[in-house]
Amino acid sequence: MTLRALLLAMMLCVLGAGVAHAQRPTGLSTGITEEEVAVTSDYRGAQLTVFGVHWQRGPARSDVVVVLRGPGEREILRRKRRILGLWINSDPVRFSEAPSFFALASTRPIGTFLSASTIANLGLDPGALARLEGGTPPDSDPAAYRRALVRLKKAAGLYRESPRGLSLEDDGAFKAPFIIPANAPVGAYKVDVFLFRNGRLVQRKPGEVVITRIGIEKTIYTAAQTWPLLYGFSAVLFALASGYAAAFAFRRR
Amino acid sequence: MSLYLPIAEMSVNALLIILISGGIGFLSGMVGVGGGFIMTPALIFMGIPPSVAVATQASQITASSFSGVIAHARRRGLDIRMGLLLSIGGVVGSTFGVWVFATMKALGQLDLLITIFYVFFLGVIGALMLWESVWALRRRARGGPPARRRRKRGWAHRLPLRVRFPQSGLYISVLPPLGIGLLTGVLAAIMGVGGGFIAVPAMIYLLRMPTNVVVGTSLFSIIIITSLVTVLQSAQTHTVDLVLAALLILGGVIGAQFGARFGARLKAEELRIILGGLVCATALRLLWDLVAHPAELFVLTR
Numbered sequence: 001m002t003l004r005a006l007l008l009a010m011m012l013c014v015l016g017a018g019v020a021h022a023q024r025p026t027g028l029s030t031g032i033t034e035e036e037v038a039v040t041s042d043y044r045g046a047q048l049t050v051f052g053v054h055w056q057r058g059p060a061r062s063d064v065v066v067v068l069r070g071p072g073e074r075e076i077l078r079r080k081r082r083i084l085g086l087w088i089n090s091d092p093v094r095f096s097e098a099p100s101f102f103a104l105a106s107t108r109p110i111g112t113f114l115s116a117s118t119i120a121n122l123g124l125d126p127g128a129l130a131r132l133e134g135g136t137p138p139d140s141d142p143a144a145y146r147r148a149l150v151r152l153k154k155a156a157g158l159y160r161e162s163p164r165g166l167s168l169e170d171d172g173a174f175k176a177p178f179i180i181p182a183n184a185p186v187g188a189y190k191v192d193v194f195l196f197r198n199g200r201l202v203q204r205k206p207g208e209v210v211i212t213r214i215g216i217e218k219t220i221y222t223a224a225q226t227w228p229l230l231y232g233f234s235a236v237l238f239a240l241a242s243g244y245a246a247a248f249a250f251r252r253r
Numbered sequence: 254m255s256l257y258l259p260i261a262e263m264s265v266n267a268l269l270i271i272l273i274s275g276g277i278g279f280l281s282g283m284v285g286v287g288g289g290f291i292m293t294p295a296l297i298f299m300g301i302p303p304s305v306a307v308a309t310q311a312s313q314i315t316a317s318s319f320s321g322v323i324a325h326a327r328r329r330g331l332d333i334r335m336g337l338l339l340s341i342g343g344v345v346g347s348t349f350g351v352w353v354f355a356t357m358k359a360l361g362q363l364d365l366l367i368t369i370f371y372v373f374f375l376g377v378i379g380a381l382m383l384w385e386s387v388w389a390l391r392r393r394a395r396g397g398p399p400a401r402r403r404r405k406r407g408w409a410h411r412l413p414l415r416v417r418f419p420q421s422g423l424y425i426s427v428l429p430p431l432g433i434g435l436l437t438g439v440l441a442a443i444m445g446v447g448g449g450f451i452a453v454p455a456m457i458y459l460l461r462m463p464t465n466v467v468v469g470t471s472l473f474s475i476i477i478i479t480s481l482v483t484v485l486q487s488a489q490t491h492t493v494d495l496v497l498a499a500l501l502i503l504g505g506v507i508g509a510q511f512g513a514r515f516g517a518r519l520k521a522e523e524l525r526i527i528l529g530g531l532v533c534a535t536a537l538r539l540l541w542d543l544v545a546h547p548a549e550l551f552v553l554t555r
Contacts (some may be wrong), residue, residue, distance in 0.1 A: 154551075
């Protein structure tokens, strides 16, 4: 309930800003409900809404596209081959800068008003964002690997597209809800809001959402990465103490 | 109740994991084996990355073995000299095993390595458990003699470097215990199991140790081996998840304690048939994943 009130207040602020600039022919003003997401022990993913208002003169058709992109990651994609009757990972292909998370919301399917090259240039296609590193194995199709990357990420809930998930009100206000699942990595997420008019880019507004571990989650992760030996010894001590406690609690009298 | 695992980087149902590890702990406590070889595949089926499942399971085994060894030490069912020899072999084996684990992880073949080890060992053990229990039941039904008599000396007694083990009343070579420890260590590192299912029969049939010291001694060496595996996995692969470990320990240790009490009142053969069937089913399921035509030919590996 409080979130909704906050959202409403923020939207009113943005609307106010929009009215103040209404003398310009076209424009865009945006905001995000949560710019910092904390990963705590009960973290189950995050919900956030990118909202804003756009204004324009004249009857042209406007479209808004919002993209939420996680930090780029190195991914290794392998194709299974049947060797001695077993399906074994082989033919590795490396991608650098594959978006760890990618979500897109638009007023209508972007393919209906944007050319394929525009989609790729503006970074609206996660498969095109992933850069191939060192080529593909002989007699294999790089496009098939790209498609597989997108398919697997979609299956894991890490690439999401809602081609009509952005509702555009008559007064120019819009909002795009996003869900970031718990398996999406922490880091800085880029938000991009695009305003198109008759299929031409008019304005682009960047933003950022940061997902960070806090509390015990942060302590454990940092310890495991920074002091791995100490972390290992603590895990052993913890196990021994628990075992001793159990033996003590359950000892036969 | 959902809980975020900091190393696996995923959200899990904490209650479900405690219940499953408690159930498997109960079953293993009744039969008197470690539950690692069922718990690790169960975690993998639940979607925990295999590397995290194997490495974290090692610390669960440390805890349950430690709670078990205390009782054995109290009634002097522990051969420290033999346990140390097994542990020396285990240190070499687990160091080698963690190295293989890290190498295969880098090559993207870790899941294959873990699955093949599981299919082989679960298949063999499950089949042996079923075979032995069925025989025991048939023998009992016919009212025949309870068991064959063991030979007094085996090949393990003829090897060089012989040492006296007063607690076990043995005078045997150090090589077989070192070898058993080595194999146990490799299995602990690669499968996330204690290896008791290999070590205990080997100590009884190869070393001819008296049964009253076998379990305590094997638990003693398992504690040392799995502790080392936990430290090495933490250092080399960063895959030990403390939050997951806490859940597994909570369920597994308590389950095993209740299982051990409950099991004392039940017949071992029937239990072994249930466990053997469970182990065989797990092996078949894993084998199916290896040989069946996959729906998705591509796979992402880090």
